[in-house]
Amino acid sequence: MNAFSKLTIAIALSAAASIATAQESGHGSHGSHDAHAAHSSSQTAAPAELTDGEVKKIDKEAGKITLRHGELKNLNMAAMTMVFRVKDPVVLDQVKVGDKVKFAADRVNGAVTVVQLQAAQ
Numbered sequence: 001m002n003a004f005s006k007l008t009i010a011i012a013l014s015a016a017a018s019i020a021t022a023q024e025s026g027h028g029s030h031g032s033h034d035a036h037a038a039h040s041s042s043q044t045a046a047p048a049e050l051t052d053g054e055v056k057k058i059d060k061e062a063g064k065i066t067l068r069h070g071e072l073k074n075l076n077m078a079a080m081t082m083v084f085r086v087k088d089p090v091v092l093d094q095v096k097v098g099d100k101v102k103f104a105a106d107r108v109n110g111a112v113t114v115v116q117l118q119a120a121q
Contacts (some may be wrong), residue, residue, distance in 0.1 A: 045073050049073060050081060052120065063089045065114060072105055084114045091117040093110055101113040 057066035068081040084085070084105055086092060095101060100120035105112055 011048070050104055050116070050118075053101045053103050055097050055099045055101060057083075057094050057097060058095070059083075060089065065092060065095075065117075067101070067103065067114075070105070075105060075107070077112075084110075085111050086117070087113050087115045089099050095119065 051070050051072055053067040053069035055065060056068055059065070063086055064083050066081065066083045067085055070079045071077065085108070087108060095117065102118050102120050103114050104116040106115050107113070108115065
């Protein structure tokens with residue numbers, strides 16, 4: 001086999017390895033997205049883990065609540081204070097500023113939304 005043939009084979013093998021690596025990487029991220037989508041849909045069906053929080057502000061007209069909260073594992077979110085939409089505005093009548101609560105939040109139509117809220121025991 002001459003040097004040109006060896007070089008051609010080496011380039012072809014290198015290209016094939018690069019394509020295989022790219023496909024695995026693409027498949028891995030696509031697979032992760034599918035797994036995440038499946039995980040998200042399973043969270044919609046099953047209640048999310050309740051997180052401790054404290055009511056800082058209530059905006060009934062806008063259907064929003066400001067909570068200081070612990071880590072929201074299902075949303076990969078650290079503890080902080082933030083404004084949430086509420087899935088059911090009726091829950092805003094059940095709490096007041098300063099109340100300790102337990103709640104679950106999830107993404108609903110792209111917005112982080114409180115899907116369950118109850119007074120802490």
